[in-house]
Amino acid sequence: xxxxxxxxxxxxxWVASTAFxxxxxxxxxxxxxxGGSSSMGVSMRDGVRLAADEINKSGGVLGRQLLLVERDDxxxxxxxxQIAQELISKEKVVAAVGYINTGVALASQRFFQDAKIxxxxxVATGSVxxxxxxxxxxxxxxxxxxxxxxxxxxxxxxxxxxxxxxKVAILADSTNYGQLxxxxxxKALALKNVKAVAVEKFNIKDVDMTAxxxxxxxxxxxxxxxxxxxxxxxxxxxxxTKLGWKVPIVGSWTLSMANYIDNAxxxxxxxxxxxxxxxxxxxxxxxxxxxxxxxTFKPKNNRxxxxxxxxxxxxxxxxxxxxxxxxxxxxxxxxxxxxEELKAPVDGVVTSYNKPFSKTDHDAITANIPVFGExxxxxxxxxxxxxxxxxxxxxxxxxxxxxxxxxxxKP
Amino acid sequence: MQIFTQLxxxxxxxxxxxxxxAFGYQLTFATSDTLNFGQGDALMLGALVGLTLVxxxxxxxxxxxxVCLFGAAQGAFVERIGVRPAIKIKSEFGWIMxxxxxxxxxxxxxxxxxxxxxxxxxxxxxxxxxxxxxANVLPMEILVVVGAVLMMLAVEIFNRKSIYGKAVVATFNxxxxxxxxxxxxxxxxxxxxxxxxxxxxxxxVLIAPLTLTGATMGAVLGLKAxxxxxxxxxxxxMGIIVGGIILGVAETTTGFYLSTGYKDVPGLxxxxxxxxxxxxxxxxxxxxxKV
Numbered sequence: 001x002x003x004x005x006x007x008x009x010x011x012x013x014w015v016a017s018t019a020f021x022x023x024x025x026x027x028x029x030x031x032x033x034x035g036g037s038s039s040m041g042v043s044m045r046d047g048v049r050l051a052a053d054e055i056n057k058s059g060g061v062l063g064r065q066l067l068l069v070e071r072d073d074x075x076x077x078x079x080x081x082q083i084a085q086e087l088i089s090k091e092k093v094v095a096a097v098g099y100i101n102t103g104v105a106l107a108s109q110r111f112f113q114d115a116k117i118x119x120x121x122x123v124a125t126g127s128v129x130x131x132x133x134x135x136x137x138x139x140x141x142x143x144x145x146x147x148x149x150x151x152x153x154x155x156x157x158x159x160x161x162x163x164x165x166x167k168v169a170i171l172a173d174s175t176n177y178g179q180l181x182x183x184x185x186x187k188a189l190a191l192k193n194v195k196a197v198a199v200e201k202f203n204i205k206d207v208d209m210t211a212x213x214x215x216x217x218x219x220x221x222x223x224x225x226x227x228x229x230x231x232x233x234x235x236x237x238x239x240x241t242k243l244g245w246k247v248p249i250v251g252s253w254t255l256s257m258a259n260y261i262d263n264a265x266x267x268x269x270x271x272x273x274x275x276x277x278x279x280x281x282x283x284x285x286x287x288x289x290x291x292x293x294x295x296t297f298k299p300k301n302n303r304x305x306x307x308x309x310x311x312x313x314x315x316x317x318x319x320x321x322x323x324x325x326x327x328x329x330x331x332x333x334x335x336x337x338x339x340e341e342l343k344a345p346v347d348g349v350v351t352s353y354n355k356p357f358s359k360t361d362h363d364a365i366t367a368n369i370p371v372f373g374e375x376x377x378x379x380x381x382x383x384x385x386x387x388x389x390x391x392x393x394x395x396x397x398x399x400x401x402x403x404x405x406x407x408x409x410k411p
Numbered sequence: 412m413q414i415f416t417q418l419x420x421x422x423x424x425x426x427x428x429x430x431x432x433a434f435g436y437q438l439t440f441a442t443s444d445t446l447n448f449g450q451g452d453a454l455m456l457g458a459l460v461g462l463t464l465v466x467x468x469x470x471x472x473x474x475x476x477x478v479c480l481f482g483a484a485q486g487a488f489v490e491r492i493g494v495r496p497a498i499k500i501k502s503e504f505g506w507i508m509x510x511x512x513x514x515x516x517x518x519x520x521x522x523x524x525x526x527x528x529x530x531x532x533x534x535x536x537x538x539x540x541x542x543x544x545x546a547n548v549l550p551m552e553i554l555v556v557v558g559a560v561l562m563m564l565a566v567e568i569f570n571r572k573s574i575y576g577k578a579v580v581a582t583f584n585x586x587x588x589x590x591x592x593x594x595x596x597x598x599x600x601x602x603x604x605x606x607x608x609x610x611x612x613x614x615x616v617l618i619a620p621l622t623l624t625g626a627t628m629g630a631v632l633g634l635k636a637x638x639x640x641x642x643x644x645x646x647x648x649m650g651i652i653v654g655g656i657i658l659g660v661a662e663t664t665t666g667f668y669l670s671t672g673y674k675d676v677p678g679l680x681x682x683x684x685x686x687x688x689x690x691x692x693x694x695x696x697x698x699x700x701k702v
Contacts, residue, residue: 033527034522034527035527035627038527038528039528174672200671201670201671201672202671203675205627205628205630205631207425207428207621207622207623207632208421208424208425208662208663210417210418210421210663210666210667211418211421211662211663211664211665211666211667211671211674212666212671214414214417214418214667215666215667215671218414230529231529231623231625234529234623235623241538241539241540242540242547242549243417243540243547244540244542244547258528259528259529259623262530262531263529263530263531263623265531265538
C-alpha cells in the first residue's frame with residue numbers, strides 16, 4: 001500500500017514537473033488602454049505584443065513561451081492597485097512591464113516590490129519611480145523610458161539656451177505626472193537663473209484654457225512649456241489659436257501623442273518635445289520594427305499613435321527576456337539580479353542596451369539618448385537636421401551624461 | 412478691461428455649453444420629477460453619431476436633424492427601460508440608479524463602437540477668431556450661444572402655445588389630475604425624455620467642434636450642467652441660462668484672477684450657498700410637497 005502511494009506520488013510529481021516546464025512564462029502588462037492616455041497605452045501594448053510574438057516564434061525563453069496577461073488600468077491609481085494584486089496573487093506573473101501614468105506606477109508597484117517581482121516601467125517618466133524604494137535593500141523597479149529629470153532640463157535647454165527665450169510660462173495638468181514635471185521644470189529653470197513668469201494648472205477634461213493662456217500672455221511669456229497629456233495639450237494649442245496668441249510650445253514627450261496632433265490640427269504644428277524614438281527607419285533594426293508594427297496593427301495613415309511608447313514597450317520585453325535567460329530561472333530575485341548585470345548587450349530599437357542597469361542605477365535611458373522631435377505635417381519628425389543625419393549612430397547609455405537633474409528621493 | 416472682456420466672453424460661451432445640457436435635466440423634471448443622469452452620455456452619443464454622419468459626407472447642417480431624431484429615440488428608450496418601471500411602482504430612487512446604469516452602458520457601447528480616444532470634430536465654421544470689443548471670439552462659440560438660446564426658446568414656445576405643450580405643463584402640475592382629464596401622462600413623460608435627449612444630442616453636435624469628441628466627454632460636462640440646473644433652479648428656463656453663465660464666468664475669472672488650481676471652487680461654493688439659502692434655485696419656484 002505504502003509503496004504504491006509513494007509510486008503515485010513520484011508519478012504525480014513527475015507529471016507536475018513536466019507540465020511545469022511546458023508552462024508559459026506569464027508576464028503582466030498594465031497600462032491605460034482607454035481614456036486620454038490610451039494612445040500611449042495601446043501603442044505600448046502593441047509594441048510589447050510584437051516583441052513577445054517575435055520571441056515566441058524563435059522558441060521562447062528557456063524553452064517556454066511568453067504569455068502576456070494584459071490589464072487596462074484606465075490611468076486610475078485604484079485600478080492599478082487592483083491589477084497589481086490580481087497579477088501577483090491570481091495570475092502569478094514572473095514580471096510586469098508597463099505603466100504609462102506616474103501616479104498609477106507609484107501606487108501599484110509597491111505590491112510587486114513586496115512580492116519581489118521585477119517591474120519594467122516602459123513609459124511612465126516621473127523621476128521618483130525608480131527611487132521609490134531607495135531605502136530598501138533590494139529595488140525591483142526598473143525603467144527604460146526617459147525620466148523627467150532628463151526631460152525637464154532638455155526642455156529648458158531648448159527653450160532658454162538654444163532658442164533664446166527669456167520669459168517662459170509653465171502649463172501643467174493637475175495629475176501626479178503634470179505636477180512632478182512642473183517641479184522638475186522649475187528646478188531646471190532655476191539652474192539657468194530663470195523664473196517662469198507664470199505657472200498655471202489645468203484639469204484633465206478641461207475644455208477651456210482661456211484663463212491659463214491669458215495669464216501667460218499677460219506675463220509676457222515668449223514660449224509655453226507644457227507638462228500634460230494629449231487632449232488637454234490640444235486644447236492649449238486650440239486656445240492659443242482662439243486668442244490669436246501664438247508662441248512656441250515646448251514640452252514633455254507627450255506632445256508627440258496622436259491625440260494631441262490630431263485634435264490641435266494646424267494650431268499644433270511646431271511643438272517640440274524630447275523623444276527617445278522617432279518613426280523613421282534610420283537603422284535596419286528600426287526599419288524592421290516599424291514595418292512589422294505597421295503591418296500587424298495597421299494604424300491610421302501609417303503613423304504609430306505613440307512611437308515612443310511602442311518602441312519602449314518593445315524594448316522592455318527584450319530586456320526582460322534577456323534577464324530571464326541569463327538568470328536561467330523565473331524567480332523574481334534572480335531576474336532582478338540578472339537585470340542589474342546583464343552580460344550580453346540587448347539590441348533594441350531605442351538604443352543598444354549595454355549594461356543598462358546596475359545595482360544603484362535602474363534607469364536605462366540617460367540624458368544623451370533622447371533627441372528633439374517636432375510636429376510637422378501631422379507627424380513627429382526630427383527637429384534638428386543634425387540629429388537626423390546622425391540618427392543611424394545608435395546613442396548608447398552614458399551614465400556620466402550631463403544634463404539630468406540630480407535625483408533625490410522625496411519623502 | 413480687454414482681459415476682462417475676453418474672460419467674460421469665454422465664460423459665457425462655456426456657460427452656455429453647460430446651460431444647454433442643464434436644459435435637458437429640466438425637461439424631464441418638469442413632467443415626471445425625475446432626472447436623466449445619463450444626460451452627459453446622451454450628449455456624447457449625439458456628438459459621436461453626428462461625427463460619424465459628418466465623416467460619411469453628410470453636411471453639418473443636414474446632420475443636425477438626423478442627430479435630433481437619434482436623440483429622441485435614445486431618450487424614449489431610456490424612459491421605457493429605466494424610468495417607467497420605477498415610476499410605476501412609485502419608487503423614489505429606482506430611476507436614479509437605472510438612468511446612471513444606462514448612462515454607463517451607453518458609454519461602454521460608445522467606447523467599443525468609436526474607440527476610446529478623443530476625436531476631432533470638423534468645425535462647420537471658420538476656425539480663426541473674430542475680434543469683438545477688443546476680445547477674440549470663435550465663430551463656433553457664437554453659434555453655441557445662438558443655437559442654445561434658439562433651442563430653449565423653441566421648446567418654451569412649444570410648451571406654452573401648443574396643445575401638446577399644455578399637456579406637458581398639466582402633467583407637471585398634477586400628474587393624477589392630468590390623467591383624469593384624459594391626458595396620456597405616460598406618453599407625455601416618454602415624450603419629455605425624448606425631447607430631453609434630443610436637446611442633449613443637439614447640444615452635443617453644437618459643442619463638439621469646441622470641445623473634443625469622445626466616449627468620456629459627457630462625464631464632466633454632465634456633472635457641471637447638473638450644478639447649473641441646481642443653481643438656476645430645476646423649474647426655470649431663465650434660471651438655467653443665468654446659472655450657466657454664472658458658473659462659466661466664475662470659472663474663467665477665478666482661473667485668471669485667483670488661481671487656475673481653484674477655478675472649479677467658486678461655482679461649487681455657489682452651489683452649496685444656493686442649496687442652503689434657496690433650495691429651489693435662484694429662479695426656481697419652491698413647491699410645497701403635500702404628503
